[in-house]
Amino acid sequence: MTTITAKIQIYVPQEKVESLLVTTRSYRKACNFVSRKIFETKMLKQRPIHDLYYHELRSAFGLKSQMAQSVIKTVIARYKSAKSNGHDWSLIRFQNPEYDLVWNRDYSLVQDTFSVNTIDGRIKCSYETKGTEHFFVDNWKFGTAKVVFQHKKWFLHIPMTKAFSELQDEDVSQVVGIDLGLNFLATTYDSQGKTLFYNGKSFKHKRAKYKALRKQLQQKQTASARRRLQSIGSRENRWMMDINHRITKALVNQYGDHTLFVLEDLQGVRHATEKVKVCNRYVSVSWAFYQFRRMLEYKARMNRQKVMVVNPKYTSQTCPNCGHVEKSNRDKKKHLFCCKNCHYRSNDDRIGAMNLQRLGIEYIVEVTTGA
Secondary structure, three states, X not given: OEEEEEEEEEEOOHHHHHXXXXXXXXXXXXXXXXXXXHHHHOOOOHHHHHHHHHHHHHHHHOOOHHHHHHHHHHHHHHHHHXXXXXXXXXXXXXXXXXXXXXXXXXXXXXXXXXXEEEXXXXXXXXEOOOOOHHHHOOOOXXXXXXXXXXXXXXXXXXXXXXXXXXXXXXXXOEEEEXXXXXXXXXXXXXXXXXXEEEEOHHHHHHHHXXXXXXXXXXXXXXXXXXXXXXXXXXXXXXXXXHHHHHHHHHHHHHOOOOEEEEXXXXXXXXXXXXXXXXXXXXXXXXXXXXXXXXXXXHHHHHOOOEEEEEOOOOXXXXXXXXXXXXXXXXXXXXXXXXXXXXXXXXXXHHHHHHHHHHHHHHHHHHHHHOO
16 A cells, blocks of 8 residues: 655635634644643553543533544654654644544545535635546545645645555566765666766755855844744755655656666665765755655555665675776766776766666566576
8 A cells, every 4th residue: 555645735715714723723722732641641542541631622622522532643643653763752742733634524525625624613615636636536545634724825634545556576677776866866777778867966055055044043042043943944844855756756757667766775874974074964964865765665656666775885886897896986076987997987876876777687687587
């Protein structure tokens, strides 16, 4: 099963805005109430929490039955998520107006109308349908959604789930190596010997500007500067997510079905900071590579493609022509690879993509022939 989150803008009629605002604010206050109780008791079981606070949620916050139960589930899930991620036990606060919705109970969605339950009753409104048409004809299942109020606009975040048949190794007809970096965010090398570069210099420059602005605001240490810092961080994260989304979408569209994409496993890239100069550390090691990989994985699954990750060791030091491995083969400053044995020369990112593509081919040959 593949799950993606669709972010849809909804257009709430002006006369209904206050009703939805009151509902989301009451929901947030109720979440903070339950959060304080859980923090104090460390109780994460739904039934006893329900027995203790359900009626108070109904009476004190004006929530309907389903809303009160949803509050309890939402807060428990947030604490369990923090615990599973290794965070210390601390009070979780809900700051933004939001509202979790159960499909066909709290909300429904048809091809032209969004219907949602509020404290004052059910309201209906239109939404941005562009890009959502396939969800209604391709057997997608709608999950528990979230109504969010951001930047004076209303959005609906819906987890959409669908089963896709997995591409089998024996059905792979093309292997594409993808080297991820910063000068080129992605460099590909395919089975036809063609290379594509996704230039990252402009993105690197923009990240440097974000870093400089963040430093200026940190030095001020004022309340307004802290608010500005938070806003900038959110904006930069959205920008990086959009870049990763666009590149991964371009990749799955560029190469047809039955394609195997091969990436380096870069989960440990943040632990490599000791190898990078302090002045370059932020820009060099904080791009969202893992997010890129996750996006490519689900998009590939939806398009009869597949992603595999390999150990990055020596992929940038190995000559794809003669196999000679040597650290000095690569000149990082010039972004040039020159083999000390056979003198094969090329862009260093292209070399990485070539070696990844070779590892993918070797894997397919091994699993399909037993060689």
